[in-house]
Amino acid sequence: MFTLGDRTFTSRLLTGTGKFSGTKHMLAALQASESELVTLALKRVSLNDPADDLFSPLKAAGFQLLPNTSGACTAEDAILAAHLAREAMGTPWLKLEIHPDPRYLMPDPIETLKAAKALAREGFIVLPYIHADPVLCKRLEDVGCAAVMPLAAPIGSNLGLETREFLRIIIEQAQVPVIVDAGIGAPSHAAAAMELGADAVLVNTAIATAxxxxxxxxxxxxxxxxxxxxxxxxxxxxxxxxxxxxxLTDFLLST
Amino acid sequence: MFTLGDRTFTSRLLTGTGKFSGTKHMLAALQASESELVTLALKRVSLNDPADDLFSPLKAAGFQLLPNTSGACTAEDAILAAHLAREAMGTPWLKLEIHPDPRYLMPDPIETLKAAKALAREGFIVLPYIHADPVLCKRLEDVGCAAVMPLAAPIGSNLGLETREFLRIIIEQAQVPVIVDAGIGAPSHAAAAMELGADAVLVNTAIATAxxxxxxxxxxxxxxxxxxxxxxxxxxxxxxxxxxxxxLTDFLLST
Amino acid sequence: MFTLGDRTFTSRLLTGTGKFSGTKHMLAALQASESELVTLALKRVSLNDPADDLFSPLKAAGFQLLPNTSGACTAEDAILAAHLAREAMGTPWLKLEIHPDPRYLMPDPIETLKAAKALAREGFIVLPYIHADPVLCKRLEDVGCAAVMPLAAPIGSNLGLETREFLRIIIEQAQVPVIVDAGIGAPSHAAAAMELGADAVLVNTAIATAxxxxxxxxxxxxxxxxxxxxxxxxxxxxxxxxxxxxxLTDFLLST
Amino acid sequence: MFTLGDRTFTSRLLTGTGKFSGTKHMLAALQASESELVTLALKRVSLNDPADDLFSPLKAAGFQLLPNTSGACTAEDAILAAHLAREAMGTPWLKLEIHPDPRYLMPDPIETLKAAKALAREGFIVLPYIHADPVLCKRLEDVGCAAVMPLAAPIGSNLGLETREFLRIIIEQAQVPVIVDAGIGAPSHAAAAMELGADAVLVNTAIATAxxxxxxxxxxxxxxxxxxxxxxxxxxxxxxxxxxxxxLTDFLLST
Known part of the structure; x- marks a missing residue:
């Protein structure tokens, strides 16, 4: 069991909702994962278009929703998305993602810290997706983030713990939960992150595209x-x- | 389920009996592992000294025993040990280990092939412990081994899949089960071996010394x-x- | 040849002055390296204590000096150190290092960007030491840094290119030279960084402690x-x- | 300088002659490498077809030739090829390669040892290409090989030191030179092999296909x-x- 914000979770596997071939398959997989905390992009909440809406079925299935700000390029974008998400999904939980780089979707440390500070102050339960940068992790903790989500490798790369040495330092120093995110492409990678002492991992692509x-x-x-x-x-x-x-059966040698 | 020799196993985790702090702890761990096939050195069978005997309690607990020839330096040693083991433990199953090098316990390809050929012909169910050498694996298969057991890394090193590229080739080419042995130091390593397509793994040190x-x-x-x-x-x-x-929540950019 | 700031260099090996057993050995090694750009901490400039002074002999030997702000924990510290260094050494060149963490000496992305912006505006030729964070590298470039110096692994760890996947992205995206710094523990690591397309590397510990x-x-x-x-x-x-x-000598098969 | 058989070499870089786009380019590259010992397949000696002949130009350029038995699937094939090569090229030097597997060209430990024993006894200077198997290396040394040539990775894979842990053991135990062969795809890989203590490396594909x-x-x-x-x-x-x-410029902290 581990505690994030005001909730205690049994499962240390967080999941996402992108890239599945359909809602029905997604729900079946998420239920099989026994994940309790599921991230979804604001865009996936289409209250007016039930066919494209993930919010209602996930809610009905009992998942704790973790809206994310995927697509935000600046702190301003992310703060706007956070407000919209809180309103649409009725939750202060937030996976903060700010990635100005469209090719590798690498997170922006400066804008992420700025947005995290503002949103934590407003009462959001902020889980920032960031580079495996030990100093940045401490700073995010200091401004009130509920956890830090350092990446293992580029999103969707399935390369595993490329940042192992830095995750080790982050885990050693963190006072908030460390959730390893991005790049986890196989169960062995997830196990390796947990063996290092991570509190949880987030897996999406490797499940959705299996x-x-x-x-x-x-x-x-x-x-x-x-x-x-x-x-x-x-x-x-x-x-x-x-x-x-x-x-060694040493007597053999003397027989 | 996978088949080895004349038996079908549910568990793909083989275990060993060395390095445990005592028989009671060993039995508890092996039972928790749900392993069905357990290797033990001939030396551990002391029919005359019950205090030091592993054979009876393992047998009583229902494990399929896999005697090994640990300590053998030549094919001759190993064949002798195999005969003694078959008599003492009443089983033709055999983990064939021949390692003339006392420091790194690296297996000897020449003597192992020689002994495997002789023992398979005598009706032993031979599982040879060997280097991750694709050609040697094919040759061992050709002389009648029931499986091949290539090493992941030096015994007891806990280094994981150092031989990954060669295991990949061995698995692609083998017509008998491939059981990855030695060097598996963490559950993530075992998972990685299975993800490559290995049929099973053998783990001893990492469990016994935890x-x-x-x-x-x-x-x-x-x-x-x-x-x-x-x-x-x-x-x-x-x-x-x-x-x-x-x-990506692209509409954000245009708001 | 590559250009940094207003100078063109023949050597792509930058060196440092820490950890040598003495000034004489240091000079001999730096000369053997054919390095043209040498970093030294402000502390090593003791104009009043010639025995402990590195500035004069390095200057006399013809090296381009690159003062660093090692020990700075904030942008303010670093800016102060930069001014002192410029005055003491008579050069606007600066290796910007801000590491609030005394154990792993990991660089601070926020303070580094802040100081880099201010110092570049003042006319310093700023080479910031930072995490291998692609977005941060672009931002440092945008505020006028003359190069970026992402780390390969923790300082002094000798672990080599732990950040390989991220260095690859940084090199692909950078418009300023990329100098791989920290963690390079062997010539093979330096060669590997150059093979990735880095413009230069900085090596200190591995030379000084050999x-x-x-x-x-x-x-x-x-x-x-x-x-x-x-x-x-x-x-x-x-x-x-x-x-x-x-x-393949295929005719052999048919003889 | 290192000694192989009866000769002392200045260069620790052995090269090969395969995959070049033409003889002229090959010669220029081999001369630039300053390699002294160059391997070529028996097939490349076409005394009757000067256009396709490598022997004469290599000889004229002063290289020590190292005929190889590439294409041999058995000890018998290799011994035949060795005899033909000795006659055609007038040298007892031999790179022994036996690889029954056409896909990965992995060496056969059993046939290689058998052929090495026979050829060493006949006076050949035998350099066997083998898996990075420490026990096999000792056995090849025992039958009179002049060196051992363990592979770093599959031939032509350019993957580098996949067998690092085993090369380390081989180097520690060997009484004859250890020449790392196959899989070296970049100068950093070659440097890493030498840093481990290898006596030399053989590089072909990475040069020829650059x-x-x-x-x-x-x-x-x-x-x-x-x-x-x-x-x-x-x-x-x-x-x-x-x-x-x-x-660390600690005084900064107190200013």
Whole structure:
């Protein structure tokens, strides 16, 4: 169990709603993941167009919604999107994403900090998506963010923990939960993030674009639990020299 | 489910019995792992000294035993050990280990192939522990091995899939099950091996030397299931360029 | 040759002056490196204490000095240090370092951008040391920095290109030179940075703490040249499948 | 300088002759590399067809030729090729390659050892191309090989030191020179192999398929020298924690 803002969650797997082939498949996968916190872009809330609306079915299925500001290029954009999202979805929870770069969708540290400060002050529960930058993470914590969401690798790259050394430092220093976001392309990546001591991970692309999203969601669910258990159970260190696991049957040599 | 020799197994996690702090802890961890096939050194069978004997309690707990020839430096040593093990444990199953190098315990390809050929001909169900050498794996398959057990990294190193590119080739070419052995130090490593398409993994050190071996065994159990599910569910590829997971809220830009 | 600020340099290896066992050894190593641009902390300029002074001998040896603001925790600190350095060393060149975190010395993106903007406006030739954050790099370029200096790994870690995927993006997007700084622990790391297309690298710890700093400096000099040549000569891509380099002597098979 | 068989070489860069766009370009690149030992397939010796012959121009240019048995699938094939090569090229030097697998061209440990033993006994200077298998390397040394040539990655893959942990062990244990072969795709890879303590590297594909093979050959030449110098100069270790390279200007904090 871990606590984010004013809520305690059992699942350490956060999920997203992009790239699924349809709402029905999405819901089935999210339910299989046992995720409790699900992010969706403001654009996906179409109160007037039920066919394109994700809000109502997700709400009905009992998920805690985490609106995101995907598409925002400045703090101003993001603050506007946050207000619209709060109104449309009735929640102060917010995944703050500001990425002026359309090609790699890398987050902007300056605008993100500016928006986070303003929105936290207004009472939003702010979860900022950012580079795996240890100093920036401390600053976001200082302005009142409920968690930090450093990236593992570029969004959608499926490359895994490219930022491992920096995640290690962020986790060591953070006083708020650390949720590893972006680039997690396989259950082994999610497990590795949890083994490092991350509090949670967010996975979207790898589930949504799998040949079988329900099975993949289940796989991620198990991997996140496994990684957390291993972290708590005390992983042994790495060695460059072999260490026999079976006792050597030395008497053989003298027979 | 996968088939090895004449048996079908539900669990794809093989375990070992070395390095545990005591028999009771070992049994608890192995049971938590839900492993069905457990390797033990011939030396651990002390029919005359019950206090030091692992055979009886493992047998009583229902595990399929997989005697190993740990300590053998030559094919001759290993064949002798195999015969003693078959007699002592009443099973033709055999994990064939021949490592003349006492420091890194690296397997010997020449002696291993020689012993495997002889033992397979005698009716042993031979599972050879070997380097991640694709040609050697085909040759071991050709002489009748029931599976191949390429190493991920030096035994006890906990370094994970150092041999990833070669495991990929071995798995692509093998007609017998591929069980990744040695060097798997964390559940994320086990999941990664399964995601590559391995049929199973063998884990010993990382469970036995964890602060909480029962929890660690459970974590490995889940990770192996997760990795296999992901493999079957169709993992998406890796990209160097970002791919947005949330649709960009482009209207924001024009407001 | 590459141009930084108003100067053109032949050498793409920048060096530092910390951690050497003495001034004489330092000078010998820097000369062997053929580096033209050498960074030193303001503290190392002791006009009143010649024994502890690096400024005069470096100047006499013909190096272009690059004062740094090591130790600064805020933009204010750094701006003060920049002014003192300009006065003491008579140069507007500045390696801007702001790291509030004493343990990992990670750079602060917010304060660095703030100080960079102010100092560039004042006419300093600003080379900021920063995280490998593509958006921050663009912003530093926009406020007038002469180059960007993203880190490869934590300072002094010798871990090499941990930030490879992000350096690739930074290099692709930058309009100013990209100088990879921090974490380069071996000539192979320096070559790899150059092969990615970096304009230069800065190496200090790995040279200063080598058993033989002069030889190590020479090794880095050659590796930087090699990496750049390879980048310009067009490195072939990577493949998962083998490609024979020798033509197979197929007639053998039919003899 | 290092000694192989009965000769001492200044250059630690071995090269190959495959995949070049023409003999003239090949010669220019090999000369730029300053390589002294050059491998070529038996097939490339066409005494009757001067247009397709590499032997005469290489010989005329002063290279020590290293015929290889590329294409051999068995020890028998390789021994036949060795005899033909010795006769055609007038040299007992031999790069022994036996790869029954046409897709990945992985070497066969069993047949290679068998052929190496026979050929060494006949007076050949045998350099076997093999998997990075530490025990196999010792055995090849024991039967009289002049060096061992473990692979870094699949031939032509350009993936670099995939077998790093095993190369480290091989180098530690070998009494004959260790020449890293196959998979070296960039000067940084060659430097890294030398930094590990390899005696030499063999590079072919990365030079031959570069846009500018002469420049690439020069880059590899420098990288190999750099890597060796760094190895001899004593590379410092890696750390997970930062270590400041500039002394922190602490007085700033109190101003």
């Amino acid at each position: 040949a079988d999203p329900v099975a993949m969601a289940t796989a991620f669910k198990l991997a996140v639990i496994a990684g957390r258990m291993a972290y708590e159970a005390g992983l042994p260190g790495q060695h460059q020299q072999a260490q026999a696991s079976s006792p | 602060a909480d071996p029962v929890a660690m065994a459970t974590a490995f159990k889940l990770a192996v299931i997760a990795g296999r599910m992901a493999y079957e569910a169709g993992l998406p590829g890796q990209h160097q360029q970002a791919q947005a997971s949330s649709p | 058993a033989d700093p002069v030889a190590m400096a020479t090794a880095f000099k050659l590796a930087v040249i090699a990496g750049r040549m390879a980048y310009e000569a067009g490195l072939p891509g990577q493949h998962q499948q083998a490609q024979a380099s020798s033509p | 846009a500018d093979p002469v420049a690439m050959a020069t880059a590899f030449k420098l990288a190999v020298i750099a890597g060796r110098m760094a190895y001899e100069a004593g590379l410092p270790g890696q750390h997970q924690q930062a270590q400041a390279s500039s002394p």
